Amino acid sequence: MRGAAKIGCIGDLLVELVCSTKNGRHRRLSTYTGPFPSGAAGIFIDQAAQVGGRCIFVGAVGDDAFGQVVLDRLVEHGVDTSLIKVVKGVPTGTAFVSYNDDGSRDFVYNIILSAAAQFDADERTIAALAAFGLDVMHVSGSALGDVGMAAKVLRVCKALHANGVKVSFDPNVRKELIGNPAYFESVREMIAISSVFLPSAEDAVTLFPGRDLRAFASDLFAGGADSVVLKKGENGCEGVSRDGERVSLKAHEVEVLDPTGAGDCFCATFVTLMASGAFPFRQAMERANAAGALAVTKVGPMEGNSSLATLEDFLAKRS
Numbered sequence: 001m002r003g004a005a006k007i008g009c010i011g012d013l014l015v016e017l018v019c020s021t022k023n024g025r026h027r028r029l030s031t032y033t034g035p036f037p038s039g040a041a042g043i044f045i046d047q048a049a050q051v052g053g054r055c056i057f058v059g060a061v062g063d064d065a066f067g068q069v070v071l072d073r074l075v076e077h078g079v080d081t082s083l084i085k086v087v088k089g090v091p092t093g094t095a096f097v098s099y100n101d102d103g104s105r106d107f108v109y110n111i112i113l114s115a116a117a118q119f120d121a122d123e124r125t126i127a128a129l130a131a132f133g134l135d136v137m138h139v140s141g142s143a144l145g146d147v148g149m150a151a152k153v154l155r156v157c158k159a160l161h162a163n164g165v166k167v168s169f170d171p172n173v174r175k176e177l178i179g180n181p182a183y184f185e186s187v188r189e190m191i192a193i194s195s196v197f198l199p200s201a202e203d204a205v206t207l208f209p210g211r212d213l214r215a216f217a218s219d220l221f222a223g224g225a226d227s228v229v230l231k232k233g234e235n236g237c238e239g240v241s242r243d244g245e246r247v248s249l250k251a252h253e254v255e256v257l258d259p260t261g262a263g264d265c266f267c268a269t270f271v272t273l274m275a276s277g278a279f280p281f282r283q284a285m286e287r288a289n290a291a292g293a294l295a296v297t298k299v300g301p302m303e304g305n306s307s308l309a310t311l312e313d314f315l316a317k318r319s
Contacts, residue, residue, distance in 0.1 A: 011041030
């Protein structure tokens, strides 16, 4: 059915502060720019709203100025924040990022000990999501790094999946947790209920060693997935649909100022446009590819998020 897709997301809400100098790795006296609204899930839902989705979010922020920064941005773009809990006495989650000349990044996070981990996953929350009439519920793997957070995410998503809501999943594999069996079990459980699977090239190597996209996608389709899209950064993207359509796109050449959030913007655009019914597989991928490119052209994880009109204009100028 064509129209505004109803998109939900559950997970981390943070503010991010960006180091103004490179190669310091947070170990040298520096100035930081921010606070920028952030969190992989937060970036996703903001972008989904900007490309026309009717969006709702399950998360938590502290009762502080940083929490208000996040809420203000989501409200500005029309996200339903009624399921975002404001936690008194606990700070809003934070991420400090420092860039290096080789393109790598160093992060210092406060997520698990912050309000970000204290979102609700009770029956009232699940009922509210069901009443919203979701088409798709999205999860970023960044919400699975803590056992408590993972359990809440899985509880909500399994309940929605059992009632016919499609689940999209960006595994966003955290390399520091590779040796944690509980973490990988949560990732596997999410993959098993996902209709849309959106790994990065690095995720795919970790999760499906020695297998190419066609090989592991065929297994996912057998398990019920509709589409599998591989995000390859500067090498573009590649996707396969259940009906056999295969699309490969080159990355757009842009000036990279801040890569954080590009994958989340890609995922949000693809998921929302596909769920709307107004964009076929290739067109949704083309616009997602453009969203990822535009995301890196501004400093701040959400500052490069873009509207559908902006994406159309970007693609028209590059055709």
